[in-house]
Amino acid sequence: MTISLYRYRGFIWHRAITEIRNRYAGTGIGVLWNILHPLALIVTYSLVFSTIMSARIDAMQGKKLPYVVYLCSGLFPWLALSESIIAGCNAFVANANYLRKLPVPEQVFVASAAMSSTLTLLLNFTLLLCIAAALNFTPTWYWLLLPLPLIALQALGFGVGLLLGTLNVFFRDIAQWTTVTLQIAMWTLPIVYAIKILPPWVARLLAWHPVMPGIETVRALLLYSRLPPAHDWVAMIAWPVGIGVIADLVLRALRAEIRDLV
Amino acid sequence: MSAPLVRAWGLGKRYKLYANPYARLLEWASLGRARRHSDFWALRDVELELNRGECLGIVGRNGAGKSTLLRLLSGTLRPTTGGFEISGQVFSLLELGTGFNAELTGRANVQQTAQLLGLPADYASQHMGQIEKFADLGEFFDRPVRIYSSGMSVRLAFSMFASFEPEVLIVDEALAVGDASFQRKCYRRMEEMIDSGEHSVIIAAHDTGAITKFCDKAIWLDGGEVRLAGNPQEVVQAYLKELLVSAANGTPAEQPPRAFQPPAPAAQSGLGVPAEGLLARSRAAVVYPSKDSELLGVWLEDAAGRVVQTVAVDEPASICYAVRFTAPQERPVFGTRITNIRGDPLVGTNTQMQGVVAGSYGAGDVEVVRWPLSPGLGVGDYFISCGCSLGDDVHHFLVREVDAYQFSVLGTARCSGVCNLLDAPRLSSRA
Numbered sequence: 001m002t003i004s005l006y007r008y009r010g011f012i013w014h015r016a017i018t019e020i021r022n023r024y025a026g027t028g029i030g031v032l033w034n035i036l037h038p039l040a041l042i043v044t045y046s047l048v049f050s051t052i053m054s055a056r057i058d059a060m061q062g063k064k065l066p067y068v069v070y071l072c073s074g075l076f077p078w079l080a081l082s083e084s085i086i087a088g089c090n091a092f093v094a095n096a097n098y099l100r101k102l103p104v105p106e107q108v109f110v111a112s113a114a115m116s117s118t119l120t121l122l123l124n125f126t127l128l129l130c131i132a133a134a135l136n137f138t139p140t141w142y143w144l145l146l147p148l149p150l151i152a153l154q155a156l157g158f159g160v161g162l163l164l165g166t167l168n169v170f171f172r173d174i175a176q177w178t179t180v181t182l183q184i185a186m187w188t189l190p191i192v193y194a195i196k197i198l199p200p201w202v203a204r205l206l207a208w209h210p211v212m213p214g215i216e217t218v219r220a221l222l223l224y225s226r227l228p229p230a231h232d233w234v235a236m237i238a239w240p241v242g243i244g245v246i247a248d249l250v251l252r253a254l255r256a257e258i259r260d261l262v
Numbered sequence: 263m264s265a266p267l268v269r270a271w272g273l274g275k276r277y278k279l280y281a282n283p284y285a286r287l288l289e290w291a292s293l294g295r296a297r298r299h300s301d302f303w304a305l306r307d308v309e310l311e312l313n314r315g316e317c318l319g320i321v322g323r324n325g326a327g328k329s330t331l332l333r334l335l336s337g338t339l340r341p342t343t344g345g346f347e348i349s350g351q352v353f354s355l356l357e358l359g360t361g362f363n364a365e366l367t368g369r370a371n372v373q374q375t376a377q378l379l380g381l382p383a384d385y386a387s388q389h390m391g392q393i394e395k396f397a398d399l400g401e402f403f404d405r406p407v408r409i410y411s412s413g414m415s416v417r418l419a420f421s422m423f424a425s426f427e428p429e430v431l432i433v434d435e436a437l438a439v440g441d442a443s444f445q446r447k448c449y450r451r452m453e454e455m456i457d458s459g460e461h462s463v464i465i466a467a468h469d470t471g472a473i474t475k476f477c478d479k480a481i482w483l484d485g486g487e488v489r490l491a492g493n494p495q496e497v498v499q500a501y502l503k504e505l506l507v508s509a510a511n512g513t514p515a516e517q518p519p520r521a522f523q524p525p526a527p528a529a530q531s532g533l534g535v536p537a538e539g540l541l542a543r544s545r546a547a548v549v550y551p552s553k554d555s556e557l558l559g560v561w562l563e564d565a566a567g568r569v570v571q572t573v574a575v576d577e578p579a580s581i582c583y584a585v586r587f588t589a590p591q592e593r594p595v596f597g598t599r600i601t602n603i604r605g606d607p608l609v610g611t612n613t614q615m616q617g618v619v620a621g622s623y624g625a626g627d628v629e630v631v632r633w634p635l636s637p638g639l640g641v642g643d644y645f646i647s648c649g650c651s652l653g654d655d656v657h658h659f660l661v662r663e664v665d666a667y668q669f670s671v672l673g674t675a676r677c678s679g680v681c682n683l684l685d686a687p688r689l690s691s692r693a
Contacts, residue, residue, distance in 0.1 A: 011377035022365070101354075101361040102378050103337030171283050256340040260277055 016115035080121035087113035088161015159243035272344030319473030322483035350429025539569035575673030
């Protein structure tokens, strides 16, 4: 699988760039929307959660963390991840035109979907770092490690997207279920709220969640300027690798039939 | 003798048909023990061998497995049984457009397709000039493919694949969409590729003329199996013959509606109508029946008067039909017309124009009309219209069947254009 992805790197990269560039094609300010959208998101969440629901935020005020930075450090990776999963889930059906006519390896389309949301994520994170710097965060060397958890999370998104995308060819309901499930899942995780408001046993359980080790790592590096515990690193890498292997096996088993159905 | 460029053995493709997605889910949940699908074999046991510099033609009706075979060879479907080997790159021009992105320009699509085919990064750029020139799309080359006509998409696709020079080029029916001059260009390009001895071409076409002309080998697929393989001339002839016969015995849905059924031709053999070998009514037929007369059958005869199914390009032949009158008629006029596949009338004439006067007929009388046909029709498919009208008003038809009978002229092409009025030239130096 990796070999064919490497062989098609040119296409994956090119398509991801085109995707981002064309997303707002025909609009007046074009590429600027890529920044305005996350900005609007940040402002909305910050206003809602820091004024109306101020009680919840107190949990963090002890550490004197600006809520905005806390929020974005979890929200941006999550949004990119769910974008990768949803796009991956639809990748085969949406690219049926190519799959029917050209002998392209299937996973290339999932990879290019994941790549384009990764690029958006990196863009958003640059924005976030600027905001953090403006809010008197001193940049540290730990920030340089930030791409690692982000890429691990996106690798997870690729794996899950590939798995669901393969199954979605056979059961088209899966794409719909995925969208709904991801929306709900966000609120079950300490992304917009602090982990401290959860009961301790839930917090312990969350350490095993596929997404949390990555997000915790981002927060450790960005907010607290320290390395996360070793088990976070292990879990952060083990999840994408494990799911990637399963997705690869499923794809191999069903590959012959995918082309029959798209 | 080098190894064949393309080799396939026992190639088969089965589709699993499920009544609904849940049937599949049940089957999966039971780990395959509860069988919920029915099998459909689109292709079975196909053996192929093709050397460099050869052209393979595939004929067969819609649904015979032509596209499945081509898609298997091009790698967009995976075989259920058997396998194949192609020592080199295969590009295929399947259906229309070959996976273009409608929003991108022609040029950008060439780039993208090259990437999708896993070609090196600068490959498309190197060939761009050649592709642009061959496709001859003018400024459209830099416009989005969305605004292309289907003919233009095919031009772009063919130019691209031919310029990339794959070891094996697969061409589906797609070419039929392009205009005649572009088709000509495509065939010339394919000829060059074949003649270079480096490439092979596989074509599937309804245009059986192209297959007899270009191919070194042909296979006829029928119901997913190879019915006949070998010499293109023989394969095409057998295929066309079968087409005509089966159209005659076709299901009701395939036949045009008719007001009344003519009697079975075999019963008429005593009236000068051959017992078998009648041309089948084509699907393009427009039939105007009447209660005054009926057409008993249309057939072809060669120079020796034998009933034939096809006409040889250099041989004279006759178009024959029999009319039975159900009411007395005085000096009716018999007419006929030959149209080519594009609908151009090549010739239309009748007994009056030819200075032939018919006699008087009583109810139940049968007249057999034979129209001698000089050699001159080009290789291809033609339609015959025939009818009979009143002597004092040729536009008042007693019976008329338009484009109702199809036949093919086979052999070596002697001309381009609609028909040949010229014989083989004499050269003074060779006299």
